[in-house]
Each structure stands twice: as structure tokens, then as C-alpha cells.
Amino acid sequence: MHSIWTEKYRPQTFSEFKGQEKIVERVKAMVEQQNIGNFLFAGPAGVGKSSMALIIAKTLFKETWKQNFLELNASDDRGIDVVRNTIKDFARLKALGNVPFKIIFLDECDSLTKEAQQALRRTMENFTSTTRFILSCNYSSKIIDPIQSRCTVFRFKPLSKEDFEGLISHISKGEGIKVDKAAIETLFEVCEGDARRMKNILQSCAAMSKNITEELIYDLVSAARPKEVKEVLEIAVKGDFIRARDKLLDVMLQHGLSGLDIIKQIQKEVWALKIPDERKVCLIDKCGEIEFRMVEGADEFVQLEALLANFILK
Ligand SMILES: Nc1ncnc2c1ncn2[C@@H]1O[C@H](COP(=O)(O)OP(=O)(O)OP(=O)(O)O)[C@@H](O)[C@H]1O
Numbered sequence: 001m002h003s004i005w006t007e008k009y010r011p012q013t014f015s016e017f018k019g020q021e022k023i024v025e026r027v028k029a030m031v032e033q034q035n036i037g038n039f040l041f042a043g044p045a046g047v048g049k050s051s052m053a054l055i056i057a058k059t060l061f062k063e064t065w066k067q068n069f070l071e072l073n074a075s076d077d078r079g080i081d082v083v084r085n086t087i088k089d090f091a092r093l094k095a096l097g098n099v100p101f102k103i104i105f106l107d108e109c110d111s112l113t114k115e116a117q118q119a120l121r122r123t124m125e126n127f128t129s130t131t132r133f134i135l136s137c138n139y140s141s142k143i144i145d146p147i148q149s150r151c152t153v154f155r156f157k158p159l160s161k162e163d164f165e166g167l168i169s170h171i172s173k174g175e176g177i178k179v180d181k182a183a184i185e186t187l188f189e190v191c192e193g194d195a196r197r198m199k200n201i202l203q204s205c206a207a208m209s210k211n212i213t214e215e216l217i218y219d220l221v222s223a224a225r226p227k228e229v230k231e232v233l234e235i236a237v238k239g240d241f242i243r244a245r246d247k248l249l250d251v252m253l254q255h256g257l258s259g260l261d262i263i264k265q266i267q268k269e270v271w272a273l274k275i276p277d278e279r280k281v282c283l284i285d286k287c288g289e290i291e292f293r294m295v296e297g298a299d300e301f302v303q304l305e306a307l308l309a310n311f312i313l314k
């Protein structure tokens with residue numbers, strides 16, 4: 001009742017794992033032959049990198065997985081030295097059970113500096129006989145080449161809508177909640193393939209109602225309904241600047257959105273407008289520029305008005 005759904009519904013076996021079919025297939029084969037090297041898992045948040053590392057450990061080591069698996073966060077603010085010492089202490093001891101090595105899972109490796117990565121590379125080399133490393137990062141481009149070349153790189157993708165449907169139907173059964181079709185669509189839209197985000201939103205919604213609808217989700221995630229944003233843009237395209245501006249302000253206040261929140265939604269809705277493609281391209285370009293200015297600290301409302309003006313200027 002009180003557990004967090006991302007943990008409660010974390011996949012425990014390869015068969016429960018959704019999506020990433022190619023990765024599952026390859027990793028499963030390697031685990032079955034106990035023939036695994038060092039891995040680098042790259043990909044966006046909440047798509048199964050940590051879960052996959054846990055599944056590998058549980059499948060390989062069975063009951064002794066806890067003794068043979070060490071999870072560390074590379075961005076540990078106590079520094080890479082602490083990480084290295086912990087690794088050393090762990091890797092020095094022989095693996096328990098009949099698998100000849102242990103596994104160290106190092107999360108958020110892309111937050112390591114180049115120097116720290118060099119140090120990590122040496123640590124990896126020192127313990128090759130007793131340890132396998134699974135590194136996880138969002139961007140593999142931030143990992144130095146020598147580490148990449150020591151690892152098999154697996155690129156995780158955002159989950160698909162079908163994967164989401166599967167996960168949601170599993171959770172609905174387990175929790176006795178109802179998620180209608182539009183709500184599933186909305187969850188996918190809002191989470192963009194991030195299963196962690198989806199499970200968290202779903203759990204918060206379920207605390208309010210067993211019947212999960214599109215409205216409930218939008219209220220909770222402080223996002224405007226795409227329809228509302230589209231309306232604002234349509235008014236602007238028709239040339240009614242004042243009404244478009246007022247409506248935009250309305251939408252933002254109602255949902256408590258920041259300029260940056262709304263600009264992402266505007267950018268998505270531009271594609272759905274009934275205007276020539278060349279204009280869409282110009283507006284998308286403008287969205288990028290305005291977003292940059294906001295990130296740099298420019299006044300949000302001035303910038304949003306400037307953006308709306310672009311919808312009116314032909
Ligand atoms: N492929 C998947 N199949 C089923 N559930 C998933 C999958 N990917 C993620 N999840 C769910 O989302 C949660 C987060 O997943 P996980 O911790 O594996 O993400 P991650 O890729 O390591 O993300 P981060 O980069 O933020 O650490 C898990 O608890 C799990 O419930």
C-alpha cells in the first residue's frame with residue numbers, strides 16, 4: 001500500500017522488462033553463458049538502465065546477488081577518490097558463489113571529469129580478473145574513448161507507446177485502478193518514454209481517484225492541455241495579438257507554468273497548425289532562440305510576447 005510504485009513495479013526478470021528488445025536479447029545471451037565483459041549503458045532517464053543492471057546481477061548470482069553487486073553513484077559529491085576506495089575494497093574480496101567475478105554498477109558516469117574518468121579507467125584495468133563494470137550515463141559522448149573502447153556500449157531508447165500500454169495495464173491490474181485510453185495517450189505524451197516519470201504520475205493520480213483521466217493527469221503535472229496551447233497559437237495566427245496574449249497568460253496562471261514549460265509545449269504545437277511548412281520552420285527556429293534567451297535569464301513575458309508577435313508577422 002505504501003510502497004513506491006517505481007520500486008514495486010520495477011522489472012525483476014528479462015521477461016518483465018519492456019522494450020529495448022535488442023539489448024535484452026544480447027545481454028540475456030551473455031548472462032546465460034556467464035560471458036560478460038564491461039558494459040556501458042547510455043540513454044535518457046527512466047528507460048531501464050539501472051533496472052537492467054539489477055536484472056543482470058539477480059540472474060547471474062541468484063541468492064548471493066547482494067554480496068556480489070555494488071551500486072555506486074559516480075557523481076557522489078565526496079569525490080572520485082571515495083568511489084575508487086569503495087571499488088577497491090569491494091573488488092579485493094573474491095566473488096561468492098560459482099560466478100568467477102563480481103559486478104560494480106557505476107551510475108551517472110557522465111558527471112565525472114575527464115581526469116576522474118582516467119582514474120576510473122585504471123581502476124577498471126586493475127580489477128579485470130575479479131570484477132565486471134556496468135557504467136551508466138545519459139550521453140555516451142561525455143565518456144572518454146579509452147573507457148568506451150573497454151566496454152560494450154548499449155544504447156537505451158525511450159519506451160514506445162506499446163511498452164507504456166503494457167506497463168500501465170500491469171499496474172492497473174495490480175492496483176485496481178482504471179486508466180482510460182485518453183489517459184494512456186496523455187501519460188505517453190507527457191512522459192516522453194520515461195517509465196519512472198509515468199509510474200510516479202500514475203501513483204499520485206491514484207491517490208486522488210481510482211479512475212484516472214486525462215484531466216487528472218494534466219492537473220497533476222502542471223502542463224497545459226495541448227488543446228489550450230493550440231488555441232492560443234491559432235488565435236495568434238489569425239492576427240488577434242491581444243487576445244492570444246491574454247489567453248496565453250491565462251493558461252500559464254491556471255496551470256502554474258513557467259515560460260520555459262510553456263515554450264516546450266508551444267514548440268510541439270507549431271507542427272499541428274494549419275500554416276505553410278516554411279512558416280512552421282521559421283517559428284520553430286524562433287522558439288529555439290526565445291528558449292535560449294529565457295535560459296539566459298531574459299524576462300519571460302517579454303520573450304513570450306515577442307514569440308507571439310512572430311506568429312502574427314507574415
Ligand atoms: N524497460 C522498462 N520496463 C519496465 N519498467 C521500466 C523500464 N524502464 C524503466 N522502468 C521503470 O522506471 C523506473 C526507473 O527505471 P531505471 O531506474 O531503470 O531507469 P534508468 O534508465 O536507470 O534512469 P536514470 O538514468 O534516471 O537512472 C524503474 O523503477 C522501473 O519501474
Ligand SMILES: [Mg+2]
Binds near residue numbers: 049050051107136
Ligand atoms: Mg539509473
